[in-house]
Amino acid sequence: MKKLSVFIILLLIVSNCGKIKIRDKILSPESYTGDDNILNVDPYLSNPYSLDVSFTDNSIKLSWNCNTDSGFEKYNIYRSAKNNYGYFSLIGSSTTKEYIDQFDKLIFYYRVSAYYDDARESDWSSYEKVYNIDSYEDDDEYTNANTIIPNGAVQEHTLHGNDYNSDEDWIEFSAVNNTNYTIKVYDIEGNYLYVYLYNSFMSYQDYDGDSDEAVIYWTCTSSGIYYIKVYNSSYGSGYYKISVTY
Ligand SMILES: [Ca+2]
Numbered sequence: 001m002k003k004l005s006v007f008i009i010l011l012l013i014v015s016n017c018g019k020i021k022i023r024d025k026i027l028s029p030e031s032y033t034g035d036d037n038i039l040n041v042d043p044y045l046s047n048p049y050s051l052d053v054s055f056t057d058n059s060i061k062l063s064w065n066c067n068t069d070s071g072f073e074k075y076n077i078y079r080s081a082k083n084n085y086g087y088f089s090l091i092g093s094s095t096t097k098e099y100i101d102q103f104d105k106l107i108f109y110y111r112v113s114a115y116y117d118d119a120r121e122s123d124w125s126s127y128e129k130v131y132n133i134d135s136y137e138d139d140d141e142y143t144n145a146n147t148i149i150p151n152g153a154v155q156e157h158t159l160h161g162n163d164y165n166s167d168e169d170w171i172e173f174s175a176v177n178n179t180n181y182t183i184k185v186y187d188i189e190g191n192y193l194y195v196y197l198y199n200s201f202m203s204y205q206d207y208d209g210d211s212d213e214a215v216i217y218w219t220c221t222s223s224g225i226y227y228i229k230v231y232n233s234s235y236g237s238g239y240y241k242i243s244v245t246y
């Protein structure tokens with residue numbers, strides 16, 4: 001009887017360890033540092049593909065495709081601030097090929113897997129990098145431009161557009177006659193960014209465009225409010241910092 005009790009206790013410990021191990025692996029993949037199966041991965045299951053991100057009602061909408069097998073239960077959605085397998089965390093699940101998320105970081109990544117009712121899980125989809133909606137939106141028209149203070153704080157913006165819907169950012173500043181200004185857009189991510197400078201009559205003053213750093217050196221000849229427009233010439237998404245100095 002004693003032997004049987006010990007056996008049952010051992011059996012419970014072993015089975016619980018197994019459960020905890022699987023659960024930990026699924027819920028805390030950020031603890032993983034290797035590059036083989038971080039989940040209870042079944043390599044024969046099809047993983048989701050064509051993961052896409054769009055923005056709707058200030059939310060992030062994920063959509064994807066997948067060829068599922070029998071026993072399919074749900075999709076698991078993972079998010080990371082770094083493009084590294086070891087840093088992705090499970091944030092939610094969906095029984096459809098869509099997921100709506102809200103997150104306040106400017107740049108991060110998603111991956112999706114398919115989860116089955118016997119605790120098997122497909123490998124992750126390819127990652128999708130997200131340039132989130134920044135806190136200055138909606139600034140797509142010069143009438144909604146946000147103010148930047150010359151010699152003041154640097155601003156961080158994103159262009160959250162995609163192939164069909166481009167973001168455009170307007171920023172205004174007060175300039176003084178006979179002063180030399182430097183408008184610098186730097187730490188650029190994404191495709192070719194253009195920076196345009198206009199006066200308050202929307203008369204074009206100057207421009208620059210670059211994939212690393214775009215700079216306008218400009219001398220003000222009439223005090224007033226001036227407008228900066230930043231956009232991506234290929235409707236892509238991206239990130240930049242902007243400063244105005246004199
Ligand atoms: Ca923006």
Ligand SMILES: [Ca+2]
Pocket residue numbers: 137138139140167168169170
């Ligand atoms: Ca904008």
